[in-house]
Amino acid sequence: MDGDAVAVMLDPVVYGTKLKGSNDALTVEESTDSTKDTDSEQEEAVRALKTIGATMSCNPSKRPAGRVLSIIRSSPRRDAVIGLLALNPWLPEGETNGRELDYIQLIPTDSKLPMMVITVESLPGCAKERLINGDVSIERELVAARIEEWKEGSDCPKAQVIRMLGRAEEIEPQISAVLFEHAISAANFSSDSLSCLPDAPWKIPAEEYETRKDLRNTCTFTIDPASATDLDDALSFEKVSEKVFRIGVHIADVSRFVIPDTALDREARIRSTSVYIPQHKLPMLPPELSEQACSLVPGEDRLVFSIIWDIDDTGNITGRWIGRSVIRSCCKLSYDDAQDIIDGGFEVDVSGKNGT
Numbered sequence: 001m002d003g004d005a006v007a008v009m010l011d012p013v014v015y016g017t018k019l020k021g022s023n024d025a026l027t028v029e030e031s032t033d034s035t036k037d038t039d040s041e042q043e044e045a046v047r048a049l050k051t052i053g054a055t056m057s058c059n060p061s062k063r064p065a066g067r068v069l070s071i072i073r074s075s076p077r078r079d080a081v082i083g084l085l086a087l088n089p090w091l092p093e094g095e096t097n098g099r100e101l102d103y104i105q106l107i108p109t110d111s112k113l114p115m116m117v118i119t120v121e122s123l124p125g126c127a128k129e130r131l132i133n134g135d136v137s138i139e140r141e142l143v144a145a146r147i148e149e150w151k152e153g154s155d156c157p158k159a160q161v162i163r164m165l166g167r168a169e170e171i172e173p174q175i176s177a178v179l180f181e182h183a184i185s186a187a188n189f190s191s192d193s194l195s196c197l198p199d200a201p202w203k204i205p206a207e208e209y210e211t212r213k214d215l216r217n218t219c220t221f222t223i224d225p226a227s228a229t230d231l232d233d234a235l236s237f238e239k240v241s242e243k244v245f246r247i248g249v250h251i252a253d254v255s256r257f258v259i260p261d262t263a264l265d266r267e268a269r270i271r272s273t274s275v276y277i278p279q280h281k282l283p284m285l286p287p288e289l290s291e292q293a294c295s296l297v298p299g300e301d302r303l304v305f306s307i308i309w310d311i312d313d314t315g316n317i318t319g320r321w322i323g324r325s326v327i328r329s330c331c332k333l334s335y336d337d338a339q340d341i342i343d344g345g346f347e348v349d350v351s352g353k354n355g356t
Contacts, residue, residue, distance in 0.1 A: 078147040081159060082177045083108040084168060085118065085139055087131070104131075106145060106159050109177070116147070116159040123161055142168045144180045175277055184275055189286045192263035197286060202293045204301050204326065208256075213325040215306065220250065220327045222296050226334035230274070230283065230290040231297060234304070234329055243313045250304040250327050252294040254285060298329045 086105040106116040120131060130138050142165040150157035165180075166173030179186050220236040236248035258265050268284050275282040283290045296302050304327050310319035333341075 076183065078150075080181045080183060081106070081108055081113065081116070081145040081147060082110070082165075082181050083113075083116070083143060083145060084141070085127075085143060085161075087136065087139055106143070106161075109142075114155055114157065116145070116157050118145070118159055118161060124163060127161065127164055138164075140168055141166060142173045142177050144177070171278065175280060178277065179282075184282060185271060186280070186282055190263065190267060193267045194264075194286060194288075196257075196259070196262050196264035197288050198257060198293065200288060200292070204303060208303060209326060211324070212303070213306070213321075213323055215248070215250075215325045216301060216328040218248070218327070220248070220329050221331045221333055222298075222329055223333045223335065223338045226336070229295065230287075231295045231329075231332065232290070234296045234327060236308070236327070240310060244310050244318060245313075246308060246310050248306055248308040250296070250306045250325070252296055253303040253305050253324065254289060254294050256303050257289055257293065258285070296327065296329050298331050301326055301328050 083106045086107055088105060102120055104118050104120060106118050108114075108116065120128065123131065127138060127143075144162045144165055145159045146162060147157045148160045165176045168174070178184075215236065218236045218238055220234050222231045222234045224231055232252045234250045236246075236250065238246040238248075240246050258268060264285075271282070271284045274284045274290070285294070294302070296304070304325055306321075306323060306325040306327070308321045309317050312318055
């Protein structure tokens with residue numbers, strides 16, 4: 001039941017204080033989800049939490065206790081179980097229509113999940129064949145599974161293996177397990193999403209220069225890992241006077257390419273963010289955008305959203321500007337380069353040329 005949305009009622013036997021102004025039993029819907037389906041559900045939850053808080057304040061020596069009334073919605077974690085198979089024959093408690101040899105155990109890698117039971121018949125073909133042939137090495141392989149049935153009162157849910165991931169001690173199966181467990185898509189972008197991309201090579205239309213602030217002559221640079229190719233943010237620096245400096249933060253303007261409710265927008269929302277793991281990069285947007293048209297590479301005009309502050313020598317903000325602009329980065333700094341500048345290792349002049 002870990003992660004399931006449940007309906008809970010304060011137990012009047014354990015917590016007998018009546019709530020002022022109401023004779024009804026207080027019900028609360030608790031969910032690990034960060035959002036509710038409707039505004040009314042959100043409001044109901046907020047009211048219930050406020051009531052619980054007020055009641056606890058009046059009775060600091062007591063804590064509210066509850067009992068689960070029902071499962072409202074199954075947790076997504078039921079569909080994302082990672083574990084290892086244990087081949088000991090075993091007949092689950094309450095099972096009367098099978099033999100011990102018909103079942104094996106699944107031991108989840110997440111210690112918060114209980115041991116599960118797998119029917120041999122439901123195993124993928126390759127795994128079933130290895131099991132029949134007595135291949136005990138299958139116990140050393142990670143498997144991706146989902147919970148199919150969890151009867152009331154049972155400590156051992158039935159699960160089904162979706163696929164074999166590989167040897168548990170190897171890096172690729174471990175990465176596959178992390179992606180599966182957290183529902184991270186490693187698939188290529190769909191053809192519908194790719195059809196939303198502009199023709200390459202893409203050039204900034206003339207009207208964009210007319211409607212945006214032109215910051216191409218301002219000293220602008222990026223700071224990223226040395227191997228980074230998707231440069232999505234940049235900094236700028238300008239000395240306004242002896243005591244005032246103009247600092248800018250610029251974010252690649254992907255809204256020029258990602259139109260709301262298109263296939264690309266929907267897929268990007270599902271992906272939510274770019275994911276970086278050993279030997280893999282899973283971008284939120286296709287490389288044609290994240291590494292090319294929207295990447296703030298040196299020497300190329302790029303569309304950005306900007307916020308610029310005028311800051312005096314005491315740290316006070318004396319002015320600010322926020323809006324769309326065009327920049328041209330003068331150099332790509334690595335983290336080591338930036339640290340060397342801080343430590344005084346080398347200087348970067350306003351033209352963007354650096355030297356030791």
